[in-house]
Amino acid sequence: MKYALVTGGSRGIGRAVSVKLASQGFAILINYVSNEEKARETAALVEEAGSSAELLKFDVADAEATEAALTAWQQAHPDDYIEVVVNNAGIRRDSLLVWMGPEDWSRVLQITLGGFYNVTRPLLQPMLLKKRGRIINIASLSGLKGLPGQTNYSAAKGGLIAATKSLAQEVGRKGVTVNAVAPGFVKTDMVEGLDEVALKKTIPLQRFGEPEEVAALVGFLASPEAGYITGECISINGGLYS
Numbered sequence: 001m002k003y004a005l006v007t008g009g010s011r012g013i014g015r016a017v018s019v020k021l022a023s024q025g026f027a028i029l030i031n032y033v034s035n036e037e038k039a040r041e042t043a044a045l046v047e048e049a050g051s052s053a054e055l056l057k058f059d060v061a062d063a064e065a066t067e068a069a070l071t072a073w074q075q076a077h078p079d080d081y082i083e084v085v086v087n088n089a090g091i092r093r094d095s096l097l098v099w100m101g102p103e104d105w106s107r108v109l110q111i112t113l114g115g116f117y118n119v120t121r122p123l124l125q126p127m128l129l130k131k132r133g134r135i136i137n138i139a140s141l142s143g144l145k146g147l148p149g150q151t152n153y154s155a156a157k158g159g160l161i162a163a164t165k166s167l168a169q170e171v172g173r174k175g176v177t178v179n180a181v182a183p184g185f186v187k188t189d190m191v192e193g194l195d196e197v198a199l200k201k202t203i204p205l206q207r208f209g210e211p212e213e214v215a216a217l218v219g220f221l222a223s224p225e226a227g228y229i230t231g232e233c234i235s236i237n238g239g240l241y242s
């Protein structure tokens with residue numbers, strides 16, 4: 001059995017990625033932080049796609065909780081390892097920097113950058129030993145272009161892209177690839193409250209993306225066909241920025 005861990009797999013892009021990777025034959029570990037009902041719905045969709053699912057509840061920003069959950073999983077599966085990790089868990093806490101409180105600054109960085117560190121580091125050793133692994137980080141258009149009201153989020157996602165490039169150079173010779181995906185506006189709970197009608201006009205393809213479109217790209221990066229791609233950040237944004 002090949003295993004893939006999707007952080008923030010209960011909803012949105014993480015759910016679509018879980019279903020896509022399930023259709024590619026991976027057993028899915030669905031991480032979430034609070035929304036058990038939605039995580040169970042994802043698990044049912046994974047099973048419908050012909051694979052199996054396990055729920056792993058932990059806050060990726062909490063180093064101890066993350067380590068405890070991943071260690072417990074490894075102990076329960078001594079002969080297995082997690083071959084694919086999709087660092088997808090994320091939040092946004094938008095405001096102009098002049099008004100941004102310290103909690104909104106640090107929480108966004110802790111989940112995106114701290115989460116990347118807390119989740120990826122313990123999973124690396126088995127990947128390196130097996131000489132096979134895929135690390136896929138969900139970044140954002142904001143991390144490439146910057147967006148007003150998102151200095152915290154842009155800093156976190158820009159940092160994640162830079163970490164992707166560094167780690168790719170560390171682990172390439174051990175058969176592990178590390179890539180990032182940078183979506184533009186995608187229809188999930190995260191974009192609730194944005195003015196879709198106005199924003200659509202700024203996008204060459206004149207629409208928001210679907211989570212399944214991002215999942216298709218992640219599925220490709222996890223597939224054998226993408227074996228010679230590493231250290232990349234691939235945009236998927238309807239032509240908004242390149």
Ligand code: NAP
Nearest residue numbers: 008010011012013032033034035059060089090186188190
């Ligand atoms: P979403 O619908 O709001 O879902 C967020 C997911 O992250 C949920 O599964 C949530 O779990 C989980 N999560 C949040 N904080 C967590 C934590 N501390 N520990 C573990 N899990 C946590 O968001 P989305 O739009 O699918 O976004 C997924 C990723 O894509 C994020 O990294 C986001 O920054 C990125 N992205 C999104 C867009 C967009 O337009 N939607 C664009 C660019 C990039 P619960 O259900 O338990 O709360």
